[in-house]
Amino acid sequence: MPEGHTIHRLAGALDAGFGGQRVRVSSPQGRFEEAAQLERWVLARTEAAGKHLLITFTPDAQSDPEGPAARIVHVHLGLYGSWTFAGDPGFALAGAIGAPRLRVGEREEALAGSTRAVESSAGADGSADEDGAEPGWRAILPRPTTRLRLQGVSGLADLTGPTACELYDSSQRDALLQRLGPDPLRADADPQRFVDRVLGSRTTIGALLMNQEVIAGVGNIYRAEVLFRARLDPFVPGRELSAGIVRGIWDDLVPLLRYGARTGRIVTTQPEHRDIEARIVERSRGTLQNGEEHPDAVARERSFYVYHRQTLPCRICGTEIRSRDLAARTVFWCPRCQSVRSRRSPWTAQHPAGPWADPAGQAGDPGGRSDTGDAGPASAAAPAQIA
DNA sequence: ACCGTATGTGAAC
DNA sequence: TTCACCTACGGTG
Known part of the structure; x- marks a missing residue:
């Protein structure tokens, strides 16, 4: 999936x-x-x-x-x-x-x-x-x-x-690429296309993030998680957001998706927001390379803020996480952290270099490819900086 | 054996 | 908004 x-x-x-x-x-x-x-x-x-x-x-x-x-x-x-x-x-x-x-x-x-x-x-x-x-x-x-x-x-x-x-x-390939919105993992992506589409729409941000013509590659987990990280209510219409907030969502997705492509798993929780045990690597199934975090280091149940955590307490404020259908899928959110009242700049705006940064030499655009290539375990080494 | 569920999409109503 | 579709797997009977 x-x-x-x-x-x-x-x-x-x-x-x-x-x-x-x-x-x-x-x-x-x-x-x-x-x-x-x-x-x-x-x-x-x-x-x-x-x-x-x-x-x-x-x-x-x-x-x-x-x-x-x-x-x-x-x-x-x-x-x-x-x-x-x-x-x-x-x-x-x-x-x-x-x-x-x-x-x-x-x-x-x-x-x-x-x-x-x-x-x-x-x-x-x-x-x-x-x-x-x-x-x-x-x-x-x-x-x-x-x-x-x-x-x-x-x-x-x-x-x-x-x-x-x-x-x-x-x-047909051209038509597909034409139809899709910008993909945060592609080197040829234009974030402004995403920002403009969102700001010009009455549709909720939660629905827009699932629309592949608005932004390509985001699914139900990243939607829920990135909205939590932005402390943004999924039901706010796109046009009510500021350009800075929307751009912040994009800028947050880039390292998040890169981390997912590199490790094969989605982790969106800040280390300090996981339970203490989560920082302990329970077991090792292979040799770690260059001190890199083992993919098993973050247990799945500690990887998300809200996805599939309905009825559980919010990791930040303890309020019960809610779920509801939105754009044909179930969205999960914290009604307190993600209320309009608490809306603020996304996490990345305050912490430009998060733990999702690629370890040196692990990923980057090998050049000549149209995608970023960070998915490629065998991709050429090139430092990838987070804007 | 059967049922429900799953990180998705698009056509039919 | 509902539905059909593609498949695997864990739970239940």
């Missing part, structure tokens, strides 16, 4: 695992029959735009990914879609924190601990090339529901349950 951070993370994982490679492309389930057209094409690059994933294939390594021969697979995970990775140790998520994982998108579990990964009896299934090299991994059997399988020399990725998995041409 992904928001935009997951899709950027996936884009990085697919590029790391298959980028530049000739790959096997199939639809074990049969519901994406166009997969056959791409069999043994080259996965040129993967791009995330909001919650949309665009995987560009070319017939050979020399072809221009922007050229007319390129084909694009458009994937939207919807509520249920997920990718499952299997392959060499660290495959696709090499450089990620902790152990290699399965099931990016909906849930992640340790590769070694998976009991669902049925190994094929023929180890040669893992071979994607014809050079006779023995793969160091074994292909798992696809579930019957696997819509799309990508298989390279060092691993595979299975897609199940997507809302969309279809072939796009470049004009």
Whole structure:
């Protein structure tokens, strides 16, 4: 159940695992029959735009990914879609924190601990090339529901349950990018487009944040959480907000989403607002790198201020968190902290360098890519500064 | 076995 | 505003 951070993370994982490679492309389930057209094409690059994933294939390594021969697979995970990775140790998520994982998108579990990964009896299934090299991994059997399988020399990725998995041409890609609002995780994002849309709308800020034409990539968790961090009532119409408040929401989302893309999990609570135990790393499932925070360091139940915390006391004031339908989804908020009366400048305005800053060398725009690439565990090192 | 739920979207009413 | 859709999993019977 992904928001935009997951899709950027996936884009990085697919590029790391298959980028530049000739790959096997199939639809074990049969519901994406166009997969056959791409069999043994080259996965040129993967791009995330909001919650949309665009995987560009070319017939050979020399072809221009922007050229007319390129084909694009458009994937939207919807509520249920997920990718499952299997392959060499660290495959696709090499450089990620902790152990290699399965099931990016909906849930992640340790590769070694998976009991669902049925190994094929023929180890040669893992071979994607014809050079006779023995793969160091074994292909798992696809579930019957696997819509799309990508298989390279060092691993595979299975897609199940997507809302969309279809072939796009470049004009369809352009139309999609045109339709979407700015994505805080993309280098080409224009925050002013978001600010202008919000300030010009009578719709509530809580609904606007869920509208992908207003801002791309925010989902139900980030909506609730960023509004709490701004101490903003979800039901305030956009036009009643100041430009500074709206820009502050954007500026807060950037490091929050980057953190999510980098670690694979959403954490929005300030350390001082978590319970004391939360600062203790209960257990370690891998070697920490460069003193980086282990993703398990913040237990899920301490990661949010309001999401799914209805009836629980607010972490700040103790008032009972409320929930209510807004824009077809349930919004969660603290009626006291997020009342109009207590509205103030967002948290980032006071603390420009929060704990969500990327550790040095961990993330940044590797250049040449249209997305920020911070999802990419294997993305090039470049210091990413928070404005 | 069945039910409810889930970080989503878009078409139909 | 309601509904259908794509899937997996935990709880309940």
